[in-house]
Amino acid sequence: MRTDTTADTGPDTETEVVVAGGGPVGLMLACELALAGVDVVVLERLTEVDTTIKAGSINTPTVESFYRRGMLPALEEAQREGLERFASFLRQRTAGTDGAARPPRFAGHFAGIMLHGDLLDGEDPDFHAAGPADGVGFVAQATVEHLLAARAAELGVTVRRGVELTDFDTAADHVRVRTTDGALRAGWLVGCDGGRSTVRRLAGFPFPGTAPEITGRQALVEMTGGEGLKTGWNGTDTGIYVHGPVPGRILTVEFDGPPADRAAPVTAEELQTSLRHTSGVDVTVTKVLSATRFTDNARQVPEYRKGRVLLAGDAAHVHAPFGGQGLNLGIGDAVNLGWKLAATIRGWAPEGLLDTYTAERHPLGAWVLEWTRAQVALMRPESHARALRSLVAELARTVDATTFFAKRISGVLHRIDLPGDHPLIGRSAPDLLFSDGTRLGDRLCAGGGLLLDLTDDAALRARAAGYPDRLRVLTARTTGPAPAGLLIRPDGCTAWAVDAVPGGPVPLGGLDDALRRWFGAPRADTA
Structure with missing residues (x-):
């Protein structure tokens, strides 16, 4: 990663993709593009990695x-x-x-109703x-961003810190981006610049949704009187407060409308007043180490692309942060978009590939908005919400409900609606254990597609002959039950799967269609 905050880029500095925003989503997207050999420049207004306390966990x-x-x-x-x-x-x-x-x-948790791991259906x-x-799951957002910054450095991504996008013009074959430090000409622009996205605003994306009802505050503080606070999530007659799971971490939610100024510094006095109001405990906040405000503003753009401008992460969708769903949703956007944009730039993308980005990610974003709205409804400090919350809490003490909520929160149920009737199609590829001790996840580090041959079938392997530059073929044996073959997209999604037929050849119906759908036409020189 090359960090440059002073040198003038000049009016005609060229790159293939400009990513506005160097948080986790922008860095993840840049890494995926760089892995595919795409030249990318990341613009980030902050001069250092943002260590503000935010999401505390990541999903599967x-x-x-x-x-x-x-x-x-x-x-x-x-x-x-x-x-x-x-x-x-x-x-x-x-x-x-x-x-x-x-x-x-x-x-x-769901709306602060804790889900106990001992009740999961193992x-x-x-x-x-x-x-x-x-x-793995208990990893903070700031840590994720640090890891991705290091990954970007390894891949040679140019990250221009202290540089902010100010405007851009689009043409049929390029985007000209103006910044606080010169101009760049790129083939594509991706806005990963957060909920108040400049790219979204300048491009004119509509942003429909629901207005905020709450003011939330999260912070790491030093305080006295904290021994009177209960740990975990606590509902009171005046709102919600949280203490833990690390020393000094507090969170409050008040249902008196959005803050007057989201951007104003969060002071010790403000945090102290809110914590006293929601907890009833006479705490004194003596020092603020990190703090942020949030609301339950829930909005989503109808389309994630307008010509050569795309959006990902909070630039495309905002919602209450309960459960850290925003970070996970944004990382998923980046991984889905990265290989599709790279294929488009490299010229082998089949028709409509880039449009599948919105088609696949928008439904999941809409679900997250509904998921967070439901949590806010259960948190309200009024009698009807309390009655419903009590019922949901009782259900959450059962194995079936705990398992249902945990599967939703962890993301293991995420599925893309793709052609084919095999149960693995559209799901994240299972992490198969091979007989040599390696796992499927170990074989995907280089990016690109993978056709997995698990029965040593020459006819299966031959179908991939026209895609040597887009698809690797791996013949292997597993240590347990497995399909006969899997076609895995660069984002890890299963695009095609088939089971063996006892005593017969591996049925290859649908494989050619899946190859063309995701990897384009086969190369003529391989015929």
């Missing part, structure tokens, strides 16, 4: 995306450190009591398809 699809690019060990180490801080917090809270100092096993196969990625 996000972990899988990191795993498939060789970054799982770094996530595992980050989680280990985070769990140690959690255990330290519990020891402080239980000092002098018989309370446990070991972090409890939990599976997330036999549900959806929890075991991701391999080692299933065991």
Whole structure:
């Protein structure tokens, strides 16, 4: 990663893609493009990685995306450190009591209703398809951003920190981007610049949705009187407050409308007033280490693309941050878009490939908006919401409901509606364990598509002969039950799958259509 905050780029500096916004979504997209050999420049107005406290966890699809690019060990180490801080917090809270100092096993929360891991259905196969990625989740957003910044550096991505997009013009074959440090000419512009996206506004994307009802605040603070606060999520007659899971972390939600000024600095006095109001505890905030405000403003652009301008992450959809769904949704956008935009730039994309970005990601974004709206409704401090919350909390103490909520929150149920009737099609590819001790996730680090031949079938392999520059073929044996063949897109989605037929050849119906649909026409020189 080359960081340049002073040199004038000149009016005609050229690149293939400009990404506006160098947070996790913009960096993930840039890494995916660079992995495919695309020249990309990231513009980020901040001069350093943003360490403001935000999302505290990531879901299974996000972990899988990191795993498939060789970054799982770094996530595992980050989680280990985070769990140690959690255990330290519990020891402080239980000092002098018989309370446990070991972090409890939990599976997330819905509207602050905690889901206990001991109630999960351990036999549900959806929890075991991701391999080692299933065991990671407790990783903060700032850590994710640091890891992606390092990844971008390894891939040689140009990140221009302290530089902000100010305007742009579009033409039939390029976009001219003006910044606070010169101009760039690019084939494509992607706005990953957050909920108040400049790219979205300048491009004229409509942004329909629902207005905010709450003011939320999250912070890491030093305080006195905190021993009177209950740990975890707590509903009161005046709102919601949260204490933990690390020392000094607080969160409050008040249902008195949005803040007057989202951008104003969050002061110790403001946090103290809100925490006292929602908790009834006479705490004193003595120092603010990190703080942010949020609302439940829920909006989504109808289309994620206008010509050569695209949106990803919060630039395309905003909602309440409960459960960290925004970070995960944005990473998914980046992984879905990256290979499709790269294929378009390289000239082998089949017709309409780039339009499948909106078709595949918009429904999931719409679901997340509804998911967060439902949580806000259950959090309201009024009698009808309290009655409904009590009912949902009772349901959440059952195995079936805990498993349902956990599967939704973890993202293991995410599926794209693709042609074909095999149950794996449209799902994230299962992390198969091969007989040589490697796993499928280990074989996806280079990006690109993969045709997996699990029965040593020459006819299956021959179908990929026309795609040597877009598709790798792997013949392997697994240690357990597996399909006969899988076609896996660069984003890890299963595009085609088939089971073996006892005593007969592997049925290859639908494979040619899937190859053309996702990888274009075969090369004529391979015939």
